[in-house]
Amino acid sequence: MRQLSQRLTLLASFAVEGKSVCDVGTDHGYLLAHFALSGKYGLVTGTDINEKPLKNAQKNLEKLGVGNVKLVFCDGLSAVAREAADNVIIAGMGGEVIAGIIERTPFLKDGSVRLILQPTTAAFYLREYLAQNGFLVEREEAVEENRKLYSVMAVSFTGEKRTLSDTEKRIGILDTGKKDNIRYIEKQYNICQKCADDLINVDGKEEERNRALATAIKLKAILEEADGT
Helix, strand or coil, X not given: CCCCCHHHHHHHHCCCCCCCEEEECCCCCHHHHHHHHHCCCCCEEEEECCHHHHHHHHHHHXXXXXXXXXXXXXXXXXXXXXXXXXXXXXXXXCHHHHHHHHHCCHHHHCCCCEEEEEECCCHHHHHHHHHHCCEEEEEEEEEEECCEEEEEEEEEECCCCCCCCXXXXXXXXXXXXXXXXXXXXXXXXXXXXXXXXXXXXXXXXXXXXXXXXXXXXXXXXXXXXXXXX
């Protein structure tokens, strides 16, 4: 079994042992192999909307001698039964795409399902969607891969809807106890500060600039507190 990347290792660490696992958009299948070979989980399923990644995953699983994995050709979780999805991993997609998959899958509102999410873009959009639709982010950590920073979230449905602040949309519940978390917060600070700078003297954008600047100030304060200054 090949060594998982730091990102995949973090994703795997969020899963609840003794439960089934479904990896949506499984790609190469290495994460599936990890779960299946560990012997610590129930049914292991991988889905993909394209046939080519599934064939690639099947070849890799065969090379590794993994036979107890089910591969499903479908959009999101559309052909997956609830009992095969105690842990649902949706990673490597944009935040809007992930939100769309969740929206189309009613059984994810079963509070016993653990969603493990890792958006590649628009994480702020995904956090807002989750909060507005009764999903709670229970744990969140950042990780770097190929010089890019990603946030991994463990999520469950509670039914309690929330309105997030602009700062929460940007960094969720990331704390400053981990280097990658700090770097993620720094990146969001830079994005907000640049947005505020770019909107200086732009007619009709005063409110947008003020919100970006206010968020940047709050993120800078979080970073300064972490640095002890």
